[in-house]
Amino acid sequence: MTVYFTKDHEWVRVDGNNATVGISNHAQEQLGDIVFAETPEAGRSLRKGEEAAVVESVKAASDVYSPISGNVIEGNPALADDPAIINNDPEGAGWFFKLEVTNPSELEGLMDENAYREFVASL
Amino acid sequence: MSSQVQDNLDKLPLDAWHRTRGGRMVPFAGYEMPVQYEGIMAEHLWTRENAGLFDVSHMGQLLVHGQGVDAALETLMPGDFQAAADMKPKYSLLLADDGGIIDDLMATRRGDDFYVVVNGATKHGDIQVMQNRLPGGVVVDYMKEQALLALQGPKAVEVLETVVPGVSELSFMQGAAFNWQGRPLWISRSGYTGEDGFEISVPAIAAAALADATCAHDLARPIGLGARDSLRLEAGLPLYGHDIDLDTTPVMAGLTFAINKRRRADGGFPGSMRILAELQNGAPQKRVGFEVDGRQPVREGALVLDGEGNEVGKVTSGGFSPSLQRPIAMGYVASKLAEDGTALKLEQRGKLFDARVVPMPFVPHRYHRKGAA
Numbered sequence: 001m002t003v004y005f006t007k008d009h010e011w012v013r014v015d016g017n018n019a020t021v022g023i024s025n026h027a028q029e030q031l032g033d034i035v036f037a038e039t040p041e042a043g044r045s046l047r048k049g050e051e052a053a054v055v056e057s058v059k060a061a062s063d064v065y066s067p068i069s070g071n072v073i074e075g076n077p078a079l080a081d082d083p084a085i086i087n088n089d090p091e092g093a094g095w096f097f098k099l100e101v102t103n104p105s106e107l108e109g110l111m112d113e114n115a116y117r118e119f120v121a122s123l
Numbered sequence: 124m125s126s127q128v129q130d131n132l133d134k135l136p137l138d139a140w141h142r143t144r145g146g147r148m149v150p151f152a153g154y155e156m157p158v159q160y161e162g163i164m165a166e167h168l169w170t171r172e173n174a175g176l177f178d179v180s181h182m183g184q185l186l187v188h189g190q191g192v193d194a195a196l197e198t199l200m201p202g203d204f205q206a207a208a209d210m211k212p213k214y215s216l217l218l219a220d221d222g223g224i225i226d227d228l229m230a231t232r233r234g235d236d237f238y239v240v241v242n243g244a245t246k247h248g249d250i251q252v253m254q255n256r257l258p259g260g261v262v263v264d265y266m267k268e269q270a271l272l273a274l275q276g277p278k279a280v281e282v283l284e285t286v287v288p289g290v291s292e293l294s295f296m297q298g299a300a301f302n303w304q305g306r307p308l309w310i311s312r313s314g315y316t317g318e319d320g321f322e323i324s325v326p327a328i329a330a331a332a333l334a335d336a337t338c339a340h341d342l343a344r345p346i347g348l349g350a351r352d353s354l355r356l357e358a359g360l361p362l363y364g365h366d367i368d369l370d371t372t373p374v375m376a377g378l379t380f381a382i383n384k385r386r387r388a389d390g391g392f393p394g395s396m397r398i399l400a401e402l403q404n405g406a407p408q409k410r411v412g413f414e415v416d417g418r419q420p421v422r423e424g425a426l427v428l429d430g431e432g433n434e435v436g437k438v439t440s441g442g443f444s445p446s447l448q449r450p451i452a453m454g455y456v457a458s459k460l461a462e463d464g465t466a467l468k469l470e471q472r473g474k475l476f477d478a479r480v481v482p483m484p485f486v487p488h489r490y491h492r493k494g495a496a
Binding site: 035057 | 159445
């Protein structure tokens with residue numbers, strides 16, 4: 001399994017043909033207390049860079065973009081009742097949605113974990 | 124998420140103090156200000172339970188003085204400044220000629236002078252308006268060398284009494300001069316969170332030492348702008364530039380308590396024709412509170428729709444209430460739809476939310492009024 005990151009602070013973990021998407025620890029730190037998250041419905045087809053989910057903190061609303069193209073397998077059902085999971089475990093239990101990857105070559109433009117940590121340090 | 128480049132931001136007297144305490148600094152009202160320290164939710168709830176220290180030094184502290192200052196102020200604002208008792212802060216409104224609100228403020232008679240606290244983002248404009256419109260003998264001094272702190276929450280009195288003995292004798296909306304380590308302080312029992320608490324005007328050079336002395340108490344912590352906004356929203360208090368502005372009048376905004384019987388009878392303030400007519404006949408729109416179904420916050424800019432989908436108002440402040448753990452909002456609606464319980468829809472980014480008009484405050488005020496325990 002390999003994890004990739006975007007400049008918009010999403011991560012995507014790829015396992016064979018499937019991928020799991022969430023927001024990075026840096027993103028949840030910047031957002032602060034998360035009070036609401038809306039995930040895409042199963043079956044929705046997403047293009048790379050398309051608005052896929054919404055996350056709202058006490059302070060502001062943000063869009064979560066799909067890092068790659070694919071068909072949504074499921075949204076994380078735990079987020080509706082307990083969106084604070086995203087703060088507590090952003091790169092684990094706080095995942096947003098799972099995709100069936102339709103264009104694996106899109107992963108080439110994303111950052112690996114080390115490159116992303118360096119990118120965040122440079123902000 | 125993007126980082127903004129902001130030029131010409133001023134620094135607060137407590138700038139270094141905020142950074143040392145882990146404050147996340149953001150641009151606000153021309154200053155770099157702490158939006159949060161440990162987190163908005165925790166800071167909000169801490170203030171409702173204990174005592175929160177806010178740096179509000181961006182606000183404008185003015186001293187207005189000169190021959191006939193009380194009558195002169197009445198030409199700019201609808202307050203009864205001639206009858207204003209000494210040391211008692213009064214909420215008032217700086218009005219435009221058409222009755223729109225230039226700013227909201229607190230004005231306190233202190234002997235021959237009036238001490239006036241105005242909003243940070245509007246202070247330079249306010250000073251201009253006052254200087255242009257007050258008679259020559261009345262002078263506006265901008266007290267640039269003063270910092271302003273607010274200590275808010277049910278434990279504020281217990282905390283501040285250990286730092287400045289005697290403050291517990293003040294009641295809500297009463298002020299007095301104190302001395303702390305050889306520095307003069309002006310303290311009033313007031314604030315903008317709905318809780319008991321104090322606002323403390325302190326010479327800027329002594330502000331960090333006073334903030335340290337206050338936060339040395341276990342029950343006091345520094346609180347950022349984020350929680351200040353969620354606290355005042357729960358308290359149903361309007362924020363200038365959002366819930367009140369040049370397009371709203373005191374009657375629309377539900378701030379008619381700031382216009383007493385004499386001023387209603389005599390008028391003589393900017394926009395008095397329109398405002399007195401609205402007092403008589405009602406305003407076309409009214410500021411109301413909204414309870415929003417679900418968990419998603421509905422924020423400033425959302426439209427208010429009636430049952431048929433007609434636009435009947437807009438949301439001017441909204442967010443997630445940390446105390447109530449649900450979304451709340453305030454805004455304006457056509458007066459015929461302003462009754463408590465009226466079901467309306469809010470529209471944000473193409474999505475509809477069910478909402479009801481509810482009375483404000485959302486969280487009850489807990490001021491320390493005279494005669495109360």
